[in-house]
Amino acid sequence: ATLQSTILKERAEIFDTDFQMSADANHQNIQEREREGGRMVEKGTSLLKKMEISVAEAEKRTGKNAVNMQETYTVYLIEMRPVDAASEGTNPVPDSLWRRYSEFELLRNYLLVTYPFLVVPPLPEKRAEFVWHKLSADNMDPDFVERRRVGLENFLLRVASHPDLSTDKIFYSFLTEENGWKETVFETGFQAKADSRLKALNATFRVKNPDKRFAEMKHYGDELQSVISQLLRVRARAADRLYGVYKVHGNYGRVFSEWSAIEKEMGDGLQSAGHHMDAYAASVDDILEEEEHYADQMKEYLFYADALRAVCRKHELTQYELEMAAQDLTSKKQQREELATGTIRTFSLKGVTSKLFGQETPEQREAKLKMLETQIEEGEELVKERNAECEEFVKSAWVDIERFKEQKDHDLREALISYAIMQISMCKKGIQVWNNAKECFSKM
């Protein structure tokens, strides 16, 4: 198992306990999901405890796309191996299937719609961004594909170690059923929900009593996104420059070599010093490759920031819907009162027309009152429902946000530490090369 999966497993264990504790709080969620037909694989355990998941390979395929045109795309091999089998010494062939990036996207969209109160782990970027000039921005570039493979594996591990997400049926079948999975996802009808929610999200709406905590969280998400973007930009530019510094030293190698040819006594010293300069120039490639990994870690949290903001936005929507329902109820109640007492306090077109065209008959009024009563009843139900929804959302979301915060603090701290380790390694290489060069120079 990779270090990463070990870490994620550890965390999964921690959160399993949390999961049990907040089981009651999540009880309603569980019920809701069961209602929607989502069957859990195993209650109370994280998938990763039982299975090892990896994205082992990437391959190019060609095929016909939706408009019957030939296209080339990359597929990734997902492997699942039972954890116990490895330790028992038996080595069964892992379950494996091939998936392409768009299928990962579909899975994530499904999760986003189904669990709007969770911070859903992000996918690796669709297109290469924050590249410095030596890196390719081409999706077909093997380095890009490799980094994407790692990112996709990371995504699966994150989902698999999440207390709620890991138990999702669609997720499980993503890992196990190569054919027909897409249809299964569409059958859940999540897209309909997605469409309506999306429309609502895009519309601007104002919440009267915004939840302070969520507002703060959203603001934090904005800041995190902004500062990580800046960091990635600056880092990419610095990497570009550092590359230049190292590579120019290669010219020393060339000139020393040429110079050594015309010297008698200095020749050997110069020649070997030249070799060390070449080594120095070449060393930057590995250095920057490692730094790219650091950048990927940062990128993951750049996208996580977006997921966090999405949760806050969805909460706003929930609250807005509640407020709308409450508002509607209040106005209906007011209408009833007016109708009952005969006083017109609120402006309504009906009121005006009735004034213009004469009062209603008692029968008409009775009918109207009755309708209002029904509407009010329904309205009260709706408010109750929405209120419960809102409360539920807040509770679940907040649990997940706390979980996310802890994960973020831990991961980013480790990333900073690994960055320091990288710098140290780079310095050590530099010391070695220049000490070697110094020795050669002294023999000049």
Place this chain on the structure above:
Amino acid sequence: MMSGSVVDNTVSSGNSSAAIPTDISGQILDLDEDDDLEVFSKDTTLTDGSSFNASMQTSPASMINQYKFEEDADTKDIFVTVDNPESHVTAIETYITYRVMTKTTRSEFDSSEFEVRRRYQDFLWLKGRLEEAHPTLIAHPLPEKFVVKGMVERFNEDFIETRRRALHRFLNKIAEHPIFSSSEDFKIFLTAASGELTSHKKQGPGFLSRMGDTVKAVAAAVRGVRNRPQEFTEMQEYVEAFSQKISSLDKVTQRIVREQKEYLEELKECGPTYALWSQSEEELAEPLKNVAGCVDRCCKETEEQVKNLSDHLIPVLHEYVLCADTLKMRNDLDKAEDRLEWANNALKSDWTRWQKVMRTDLRSAFVDTAERNVSYYEKCLAVWESFLHSQRTDAEGNGKVDFS
């Protein structure tokens, strides 16, 4: 009697210590002719104490001995330093003088310690005189008269410091040279009060500080190398190649400095970004601030690294570029003249000597650069290790996972 393609001169040959001639080049030719003659006739009129034509101070015999004399630090009997730049303002101009201190045990010096102040013009004069007197020998270059690209102010601190170092190197090269250091002009330069020096300068044909004239004189004096055409060609080829290589190294180093500066510009934005981030965080605030500090410290080290290259390696490389140019020029203008063994030996010995000095200079310059690079990386290493250390103690203190 020497004949051949000798430049027609207006002054009759004879006493080498004649009055100031109008056509200097002819005079110099004459000088050489006479010198040769006098050398072989063991005429000691050269040492007639004329303070204006400060050519060979010692007799030819001892001079040859000097050539065989190996430079040894232990037997160094003269120490010169150039420091303490000071600015002087007069009605006409502003200029800088440098303090030149000499400590010596040489008998020809009246005392053992001297302290004078000299300006750049004085150094130029000295070089000119030495080249006039010893056209066959190789003199170390002086820093350029005017500012090099990249600097704006003639009196900019960095410029003055760079120039001071170059002047110091120049004087030391003279002091270490067996022939140059025994020059009367050199002695006067080191010891005379400003007034004295001025009058001394006025008296001699000392305005020959322009490279062009010196080169012509040198060219005219490079004779007899036809006797050893192969060696000459070899030297020519070597100088040509060496000149190319040293120019390349100069360019490469300047390019490195440029790239480092651009890298530094970008790196300077990293620290503040981490610091900005720390303001939005709680748990992460401390490590982020720490990283910001580390990046800033590395920036400072990088800045110093760049300065080191500019201050130490580049001037030395540049001086040898100038050196190589001078050598090339003398090679270009070879006049065939039958040359006596002595002149050949003089040139060859000085050439050998020069190569040795060059090797020493460049070796120590590169060793120095390598050491500075090592030191740079060691300092950055310490910075990041302290960060790791702080995170470890923090984590262990908080009861988190130990990541050693």
